[in-house]
Amino acid sequence: MWKSFGWCVALVALLVGCSGEPDGAPKSTKGSDGIDLQLLDPALQPLRRDFEDAYGHIRLVAVLSSTCSDCLENSRRLYRTAIEKLEAKGVEVFFVWGSPLPPDTWHRARAMAEELSWPNLHHYYDQSGRVTRAFGRTMGLAPGANAYDIFFLYGPEATWDPEGKMDEEPKDFNVAEAFWAPPQPDRWWADPDRYPGFQKMWVAEILEAVGADTNSTP
Numbered sequence: 001m002w003k004s005f006g007w008c009v010a011l012v013a014l015l016v017g018c019s020g021e022p023d024g025a026p027k028s029t030k031g032s033d034g035i036d037l038q039l040l041d042p043a044l045q046p047l048r049r050d051f052e053d054a055y056g057h058i059r060l061v062a063v064l065s066s067t068c069s070d071c072l073e074n075s076r077r078l079y080r081t082a083i084e085k086l087e088a089k090g091v092e093v094f095f096v097w098g099s100p101l102p103p104d105t106w107h108r109a110r111a112m113a114e115e116l117s118w119p120n121l122h123h124y125y126d127q128s129g130r131v132t133r134a135f136g137r138t139m140g141l142a143p144g145a146n147a148y149d150i151f152f153l154y155g156p157e158a159t160w161d162p163e164g165k166m167d168e169e170p171k172d173f174n175v176a177e178a179f180w181a182p183p184q185p186d187r188w189w190a191d192p193d194r195y196p197g198f199q200k201m202w203v204a205e206i207l208e209a210v211g212a213d214t215n216s217t218p
Contacts, residue, residue, distance in 0.1 A: 037113040039106070040096075040126040042174040043135065047096060051160050054092040058210050061094045061152045061182075063135050067101050067153050070191060071149045074201055079116045082203045085212040087120045097125045098132040100146035130176050137181035139188075139195065140203035149194065151201045152185035153209055159183075 022197040051059060062078070065188050075095060086093060095116065097109035106125055113123035126132070139147050160166075160182050165196055175176035191200035204214045 150190040153187040
């Protein structure tokens with residue numbers, strides 16, 4: 001009897017643990033290898049909180065699609081040629097994997113987080129479209145437009161919570177309903193073919209902006 005009861009408890013715990021998240025994704029996943037991919041809630045947490053917690057550091061925020069060829073090329077090039085130099089300058093890097101394209105699943109974002117793993121590189125996933133639309137508002141895109149393959153560089157004193165009200169937000173706070181958008185950064189880059197008026201991202205420009213060595217950098 002007690003053995004059967006134990007099996008029932010284990011089964012219920014398994015079902016509860018696997019439900020309630022898109023694509024079976026947990027709130028976060030961090031293995032022994034240090035890979036960390038966090039699922040964003042309607043308030044875009046924990047991204048917004050992590051950005052504030054990194055106050056005092058230069059912060060680079062990239063909003064990406066895990067199936068956009070340009071996004072993959074740019075994120076890999078930045079990782080391959082600049083991540084160590086950015087770490088040496090104390091720069092915190094946030095890769096936010098959105099879902100502007102139908103194949104942009106949790107599992108694809110997870111694969112990129114696993115491939116591009118580094119201590120100062122933080123990965124997030126948003127299935128809802130809130131994050132790409134929020135950054136689209138900052139860029140002045142048409143209402144509801146998605147912004148991706150974009151790179152925002154913020155200085156050490158930048159904040160996304162200038163009035164200090166984040167901690168007072170209700171548990172059901174939704175950035176889409178509040179039309180929240182991050183403030184404009186010090187520098188930003190985006191594909192001019194997709195977003196006219198913006199400049200293409202070059203890794204050397206990012207390194208130069210943070211005062212890092214640009215030698216042998218494309």
